[in-house]
Amino acid sequence: MPTSADPTPYLELQAVEAWLGPRPVFTDLCLRLHRGEHTVILGPNGSGKSSLVKLLGRELYPVVKPGSWLRIFGSTSVNLWELRGRIGLVSPDLQAHYRPQVRAADVVLSGFFGSVGIGRSQQPTAAMAARVAELMEQLGLAELAGRPFGQLSDGQRRRLLLARALVHQPEVLVLDEPTNGLDLRARHQLLGLLRELARGGTTLLLVTHQIEAIIPEIRRAVLLRAGRVVGDGPVEELLRDGPLSDLFATPLRVCSANGYRQVLPAD
Template structure:
């Protein structure tokens, strides 16, 4: 049986003085790439904050939140098993840092390489291998501020992979990307899934769900309202209910796109 890496039972979490996660019951296992889908304000980014431990749930007698089987987590040890990519993290990097150093900074959990942060030759080779894997080797010496949105997003993924984690969590990875950059990102996600990384994608966009995803969760109102395979969940009926609008689903090459449902003119 696959190891459970995330387990939430009756979890409640608050942000800015209001509850945003309600009675969350969710189990995620290694080897099962999953998309968490929901409208804006559904609690998706809050779930990511709970996973990365930048937000803690309300303490309740009947509730618990475990990562890799433990309620108490050493953040340094967690980095060796879990990588997280958010657009918020992306905005914190200084524009003058080299792309290669962005990747290597992940070894130390920092935004730049300090004087006492010197990667070993093996770590530098691993960083270069990640740049090559994600098609970024040609921009290794470019400044972060000179890169396109798509390059930055893939660079954040390379940084998150520097510890070779078992799980990679991405919060709205296609946000602000043009078509070419989005398609390059999707190819990266497909490659990671095929290579054995457990990918968790948190998004509101159905068209970015790659064919390798094995499970789709619906999140709304801060709780799970649907759970199943892509074939079960990504139907016009279920997506229309989740997004509270009439939709039709078009499928091609393993991807799905949603369009407004056709309603013939009356009269």
């Protein structure tokens, strides 16, 4: 259900099969995502959400077989350096890879190199440093520039990773469970930043199991369960009592306010 004027999906999966170790994560996954269309991939733990992010980030590769393909920005062959400039990623895996002593500013700067921290062989330019300073100012992180990553709160770390993902001004921003572990203030700050990005023209792909993390600008929902798409359509149709109760296999009641949704037990 593309709503973008751009007819080429930034992600196209056709009958994709993919394995993690000895088990299949996907056996026949079909999905198309378009620029200009803010989308949430919603599902319970173990549904394949993070594996989908790994497919998009080229950390996981599908089985090669007839009638099956994975295309990113219309191509089956992807240059990783080019991809990093077009798709930004914020994920718990990435946060866990940073050493506690890495300076906050270097976390953001490393986004230019697709690395975790800055190595001796990497030579940041003045333009890169200026972009880092600009982003840290915009995201309320300027005073943290010299602080070690390990001394920051989870909310501050998540905003740093968001700044890192934005250094190339990507067309698409992928957010894998971005509000996990955040307190109310940090979560609201992060969601506010995501709303600004969505209104500013960055295409958002939110991957989560948390209904309350879905900002009002997201209009399409893809429901994922056991590696299969079990629902795909407008949020008004899918983020309701029945579809969500089926998705999470528990009776739920959805409450809405100011464009956000919360879920409560239905019994």
